[in-house]
Amino acid sequence: MNAAAASEATALIIGDVQNGIVKSFGDDDGHVARVASAIEAAHLAGIQVIYVRVGFRAGYPDVSPRNRGFSAAAANNMLLADSDETQIDARIAPLEGDIVMTKRRISCFSGTDLDVVLRSRGITHLVLAGISTSGVILSTVREAADRDYALTVLSDGAKDNDEELHRVLVEKLFPRQADVITVADWVSAVEA
Known part of the structure; x- marks a missing residue:
C-alpha cells in the first residue's frame, strides 16, 4: 500500500463471500481464511468493514431477461435475498x-447506497476482496476508479474459477487503477 493510500480513510469491502457462492467456487485453497485475516486486521486497525452480497426480491422483479447471468439465477430460483445462499459465510460473520x-448487480455500487455510505464517512480508499475476480472485483474496481476512490485489490483475497483470467486481472489490468498486494502484505502494512 502506498503512503498516500495509507493516510486516507479506508474501508475493506468484502464482495459476494456468501454461502451459495463460496459453495459454488469451493474453498479448498483457504480463500475464506485469508479474507478472515484481512477482516480481523481491519477491525483491529479501526478500518470500516463493509460486506456486499448479491440477492434478489421474491419473483425476481429486479432481474432483466436480457441479463444472462442473473436471468439464469432467476430461472433456477437462486440468490433470493432472504435465502441461506445469500447470507455471509459464517466464518467471516459481520x-x-x-x-x-x-x-442487485455485479458491482458493489449497483443497486446499493455504498457510495452514500462511503462519502458520509469520509472514506476515500477502498480495499477489495471477494468472489469473483472477474465479477464483483472487476466491476467494482472499474466503477470505484470512475468515482475517484483510491483502490487496493487483495490479490489472494480475490478468487475466480478461471485461474488464468484471475492472473491477467491482478497482474495486468488492476494495477492500472489499483495497488495490488497479497492479504499478508496488507495485514502487515495495517499492523505497522
Whole structure:
C-alpha cells in the first residue's frame, strides 16, 4: 500500500463471500481464511468493514431477461435475498459496527447506497476482496476508479474459477487503477 493510500480513510469491502457462492467456487485453497485475516486486521486497525452480497426480491422483479447471468439465477430460483445462499459465510460473520448491503448487480455500487455510505464517512480508499475476480472485483474496481476512490485489490483475497483470467486481472489490468498486494502484505502494512 502506498503512503498516500495509507493516510486516507479506508474501508475493506468484502464482495459476494456468501454461502451459495463460496459453495459454488469451493474453498479448498483457504480463500475464506485469508479474507478472515484481512477482516480481523481491519477491525483491529479501526478500518470500516463493509460486506456486499448479491440477492434478489421474491419473483425476481429486479432481474432483466436480457441479463444472462442473473436471468439464469432467476430461472433456477437462486440468490433470493432472504435465502441461506445469500447470507455471509459464517466464518467471516459481520461484527457490530460492520455494514452489510445487498446489491442487485455485479458491482458493489449497483443497486446499493455504498457510495452514500462511503462519502458520509469520509472514506476515500477502498480495499477489495471477494468472489469473483472477474465479477464483483472487476466491476467494482472499474466503477470505484470512475468515482475517484483510491483502490487496493487483495490479490489472494480475490478468487475466480478461471485461474488464468484471475492472473491477467491482478497482474495486468488492476494495477492500472489499483495497488495490488497479497492479504499478508496488507495485514502487515495495517499492523505497522
